[in-house]
Amino acid sequence: MQQIRKEEYREKAVLIAVSTPDVSDAKTKEYLEELAFLVETAGGECVKKYVQNLQHPDTRTYFGSGKMAEVADFVRENDVDMIVVDDELPPSQQRNIEQIAKCKVMDRTHLILDIFAKHAKTAHAKTQVELAQYKYLLPRLTGMWTHLEKQRGGIGMRGPGEKEIETDRRIIRNRISLLESRLKEIDKQKRTQRGHREQFVRVALVGYTNVGKSTIMNILSNSEVLAENKLFATLDTTVRKVVFQNLPFLLADTVGFIRKLPHSLVESFKSTLDEIRETHLLLHVVDISHPDFEEQIQIVQKTLAEIDAGDKPTVIIFNKIDQYSWVEKAEDDLTPRTKENVSLDELKATWMAKCGPKTLFISAKTKENIAETRDFLYEEIKKLHIQIYPYNNFLY
Numbered sequence: 001m002q003q004i005r006k007e008e009y010r011e012k013a014v015l016i017a018v019s020t021p022d023v024s025d026a027k028t029k030e031y032l033e034e035l036a037f038l039v040e041t042a043g044g045e046c047v048k049k050y051v052q053n054l055q056h057p058d059t060r061t062y063f064g065s066g067k068m069a070e071v072a073d074f075v076r077e078n079d080v081d082m083i084v085v086d087d088e089l090p091p092s093q094q095r096n097i098e099q100i101a102k103c104k105v106m107d108r109t110h111l112i113l114d115i116f117a118k119h120a121k122t123a124h125a126k127t128q129v130e131l132a133q134y135k136y137l138l139p140r141l142t143g144m145w146t147h148l149e150k151q152r153g154g155i156g157m158r159g160p161g162e163k164e165i166e167t168d169r170r171i172i173r174n175r176i177s178l179l180e181s182r183l184k185e186i187d188k189q190k191r192t193q194r195g196h197r198e199q200f201v202r203v204a205l206v207g208y209t210n211v212g213k214s215t216i217m218n219i220l221s222n223s224e225v226l227a228e229n230k231l232f233a234t235l236d237t238t239v240r241k242v243v244f245q246n247l248p249f250l251l252a253d254t255v256g257f258i259r260k261l262p263h264s265l266v267e268s269f270k271s272t273l274d275e276i277r278e279t280h281l282l283l284h285v286v287d288i289s290h291p292d293f294e295e296q297i298q299i300v301q302k303t304l305a306e307i308d309a310g311d312k313p314t315v316i317i318f319n320k321i322d323q324y325s326w327v328e329k330a331e332d333d334l335t336p337r338t339k340e341n342v343s344l345d346e347l348k349a350t351w352m353a354k355c356g357p358k359t360l361f362i363s364a365k366t367k368e369n370i371a372e373t374r375d376f377l378y379e380e381i382k383k384l385h386i387q388i389y390p391y392n393n394f395l396y
Contacts, residue, residue: 010045014075017050017086018057025051030292034259035086035108037210042115044082048074057087061096072101082106088260091140109136109262116265124186131179132268138172183268190274200241201249201384203377204276206304207285208296209256212319215364216285217253220374237275244378247385252279257303259295266307273307280384282314283377288352288361289323297355315380316356317373321347322363344369 015035019028028051036046052067061068062085075083082104083097089107097105106114113133120126205213217223221240238253252275266273276282284300286293297316304310324342347353347361360376362369 008043010043011081012047012079013039013044014071014080014083015039015046015049015086016052016063016071016083018062019051019053020056027292031086031259035084035111038108038111038115039084042111042118044084047078047080057093060093061100062087062089062093068097068100075101075103084108084111088262094140108260109264112258112262113265127179127182127186128265128268131176131183132262132264134172134176134179135264135268136262138169138176183270187270187274199389201281201381201388202252202279203249203281203283203381204252204254204279205283205285206254206276206300207256208287208290208300209258211256211285211287211290211296212364213256213285214253216283216317216319216362217251219364219367219370220377221251239275244374244381247378247382249381249385252276257300259299261303266303273309276304276312277307277309279309279312280388281380282309282312284314284316284356286316286318287320288318289320289325313380313384314356315358315360315377318347318352318359318361319364321361321368322366 015032017028017032017035019025023031032049032051036049039046050063050067050071052063054064058064058068063071071083074080080103083101083106085097085105085107087107088109089097089105094105094107113129113136116125116129117133120129205217207213217238217240221242223238223240237255240251242249242251254273254276255269282304284297286297290296301310304312321342321344324347344361353359353361358376358380360369360373362373364370
């Protein structure tokens with residue numbers, strides 16, 4: 001008789017965020033929805049969200065004392081496993097909240113690092129994530145390891161190690177130094193690999209996390225890259241040789257960006273981000289159905305500027321047009337327009353078509369406008385090939 005498999009336990013989480021005067025209530029709600037998606041991606045379940053309007057987070061307990069006591073009561077009464085804060089917490093704040101709520105407390109940075117640890121499959125990605133984790137944990141060693149002794153397993157516990165000897169700061173710093181040296185060697189190997197691709201134009205898919213980059217990669221390259229409805233499903237840069245008509249080029253699928261991307265991750269993923277820095281053309285994928293896609297565009301552009309890739313030739317690809325809808329504000333028609341009656345031509349006539357020098361509208365899911373996109377990219381890549389490799393244009 002086949003044994004019935006027990007359903008995997010999902011840790012219960014309470015999410016908390018401070019809404020400051022420069023952030024609207026709608027924005028705060030949107031941020032908490034993204035945080036809930038992060039918790040779900042990590043394997044948890046959001047059971048309650050708390051927001052407090054403050055000029056700035058309380059320096060001692062993030063929320064005010066009364067509101068934090070309310071959160072702690074809910075945690076105790078509902079057997080909640082952890083509190084997740086939509087900001088990066090100083091070590092003292094984290095310890096104070098733990099003492100009040102008597103449960104595990106994670107900040108946004110710790111949660112993102114944990115998701116990266118969960119999704120890291122290759123030795124390269126694991127090394128990058130481990131380095132970022134140690135850099136995050138080093139200033140938090142006081143109390144962190146005793147906390148790990150009490151909580152075995154679960155979200156946030158996919159750390160680089162729980163051995164007692166690692167409580168020593170010197171050993172942690174030595175480990176960081178070793179990992180940095182290892183990544184430098186990886187950087188050299190990656191540079192050598194990229195050097196062997198000099199005869200090809202390099203194109204990279206970039207964008208906010210979960211906008212459909214991997215799905216587009218699969219369509220354009222006829223390959224099978226992992227594509228899931230999860231944040232940071234792709235960590236390792238995947239490079240495929242693609243041929244449009246008679247023109248070969250290299251297409252890379254890169255790690256997605258996100259609001260408040262931890263600086264330690266940006267530093268640790270330097271060799272991965274080099275793939276973006278050294279590309280000839282960026283395909284900036286945008287989820288047009290997301291209510292806050294304009295801010296996501298700005299976050300990606302800001303991150304690209306931070307890694308010295310902001311001046312690359314870029315094509316903006318608005319994906320998920322099959323899920324897009326808008327509200328027509330005509331005086332004689334109060335009925336919201338739905339996705340069924342927003343045509344491709346109408347989208348091309350909107351302000352979105354002017355978001356960049358070159359824009360495309362597609363649905364990777366339904367394959368709408370994919371043929372036109374291939375033709376457009378063929379012409380763009382051919383121009384780059386002629387410009388970069390003027391003595392290797394026998395293809396034309």
